[in-house]
Amino acid sequence: MKATPLAQAIALAGVGACLTLPNLAHADFIADSKASLELRNFYMNRDFRQDGSPALPTVTGKTPSERRSKSEEWAQGFLMRYESGFTEGTVGVGVDTIGTLGVKLDSGRGTSGTGLLQVDRDTGEAQDSYGDLGVTAKLRVSNSILKAGTLMPKLPVLLSNDSRLLPQSFQGGQLNSMEIDGLTFDGGQLSRVNQRDSSDHEVMTLTNFSPAARGFTGLPATTQGSDEFNFAGAGYKWNDQLTTSYHYGNLDQYYKQHYLNAVHVLPIADKQSLKTDLRFARSTDDGQTNVDNKALGAMFTYALGFQSFGLGYQKMSGDTGFAYVNGTDAYLVNFVQIGDFAFKDEKSWQARYDYNFAGMGIPGLTFMTRYINGSDVDRGAGLGEGKEWERDMDIAYVVQEGDFKGVGVKWRNATTRSNFGNNLDENRLILSYTLALW
Template sequence: MKATPLAQAIALAGVGACLTLPNLAHADFITDSKASLELRNFYMNRDFRQDGTPALPTVTGKTPSETRSKAEEWAQGFLMRYESGFTEGTVGVGVDTIGTLGVKLDSGRGTSGTGLLQADRETGEAQDSYGDLGVTAKLRASKSTLKVGTLMPKLPTLLSNDSRLLPQSFQGGQLNSMEIDGLTFDAGQLNRVNQRDSSDHETMTLTNSYSTKTKSTGARGINFKSGAVADSDEFNFAGASYKWNDQLTTGYNYAKLDQLYDQHILNLAHVLPIADQQSLKTDLRFARSSDDGQTNVDNKALGAMFTYALGFQSFGLGYQTMSGDTGFAYVNGTDAYLVNFVQIGDFAFKDEKSWQARYDYNFAGMGIPGLTFMTRYINGSDVDRGAGLSEGKEWERDMDIAYVVQEGDFKGVGVKWRNATTRSNFGNNLDENRLILSYTLALW
């Protein structure tokens, strides 16, 4: 594919940074820099409980003839991060880098495909190792920063996924500006994605339930027009959030995945103090998505989450509803900005209505700081599965237990167990466990 002007700009910016920065090593650039090494040891087991279990990971040019009862892998991840300060002057210059490496500890042809490791396109087996090196050039003037290169955006329209061994990243440019007190503005363009289990920088596609065989996303109801290309090398975004006071923040964000969809998102977050160590948080989200020429995307997504905090515990109730001709659309591999986007499901199929009940507890209230617990239950119904098919229903139950050592020789070492169960009359039935050991060492 021909390089876009943005891709050329990224390359030039990277070369320029490498040539220029050695001559601009002012005190702020050095003294404000920081580096760290993060270690992640990740075990994941996904047990398929439905009849007609999923096929083995696809091998290029071949149709899987075998099915499997589980996906199970164990891996070690290394993430080296460096963030410089900025040079002195009206326009400060800096550079960030991230180097990632994932190493297979245990996997096999019959158990690969958890998303922890990169699969070989010829054999379908997990590769022994994979990784990437990302470089980001950055410029700062006043309270505005422009970054070009490797990005991991955390915006309502695009939430980079970091739920496996290595994080998902993008190539592009992003401007962040906070010139007006309380107002945060972001805008930019992305053209490539490196998925969390990949070292390839590829064009972007729609939501991960897309089928290359049928050119549709199943119960999501998203289809492509005849002759349409199902990927894009241009994701444009812009948005602003305004913090009115310590209790209220509102925002508007827009995004376009070229040729595939347009999206407008409104959000409101409000925290109402009730009494000492008591508050009620309201989180409202509305998204309007429509096609951009090559699809039939047409969706309105409305979500609300109410969380009552009482001391060291909190109770949450959420509701989410989809309307329109399709389900919710978002970039494949990313997290969706939905109140019912959880460990396995997003509850965002065509016409789906879902509710959530959640409970959190911080064991610092029992004298065990660093230990936390979360559990939630989500139930979805009214999914339009198409003509002649019954209403789709699904549910999911999640539980997280996490502990971070607070002192001693192992201070900062974290362990987390994530357990989930989901059942559906139109998708996978899964029992899932994830065990994650992590530690971040500050190098300077």
């Protein structure tokens, strides 16, 4: 089989890295390095169930009258990661790389659009393959690390999305510092995003997930996007039970956001605890939009042996819904498999149950189910109150021993209904395995 251009690029990059290693003759750079190959086999089916408003989504490349009743795709993903150690000395130098490749196994013009594969913007057909090669240079001084290049931040104001075949990534710089015991600082700037179903590095925009129900205006003037997302924040671990944090994010010309978070774990008895997760975000406009939102969330989780019970509440207030960078995850207690329950004035609650079957002698098998109900959505003058609900279920198993040790299988099932958005039945089946190369 002839190698794809991406596969050739990854191979050449790997050869190039190997050739440069002797020039960095430092034991820590080589001895502390690690490499892995992650395989993801991903099937996804999204069945649109609404009858009437809103209309079924259109098929890209077809006339508006040609609507899709479902999205269904199957694909194979490859993620090659290499992380070096650091050279010796006051300033340590290192490099990380990630090569990704997604290959279409099954998809049609009328069933594409699951987010698994890159779609041709003219024909609406999923491309046979897509991917990217990312390189990150890093410097370490004491307990601080500066990275520049490909980044996948996991911060309250910006959560890189990894819920499909390939992960979302960004281009920019990030400083992580832990010079003071218990205190972690993060800051930096991003300029481009590579979405999870794309190989293009593009400017960033505001979430386009049902923007009308969020009450956003001023968006037409900013459709060109922003090439600047600034962020900074700190978290402090007071003791083994309490951690607090503050983070700031700014998508230039779109919005500014301040985020407060407190997590407390109260031991109750042997194998029993109560976890309290409180979150508050204040978002305002930054130039061309009308973003104005207060987001309050609380999640309480009672752990009892191998099971846990959770109750959550989330409230939106202000002139708009919650704002975040398009394609990312939102750090909200009710951000779940399909919905985020973050529309204008929306109030929502969640009930969740988790079980680890190790308690029944089946280690590696886990189960989760939750139900979220949202109401009071401001849909605009004369449209009435918006309501929605979602039910999710995850069953996952990781082989614990034998020839297939480490192989994981996960089934994710979700159903959502609303009077202002899509009605969906969704299934995802994921087979995964990570091979440590060294």
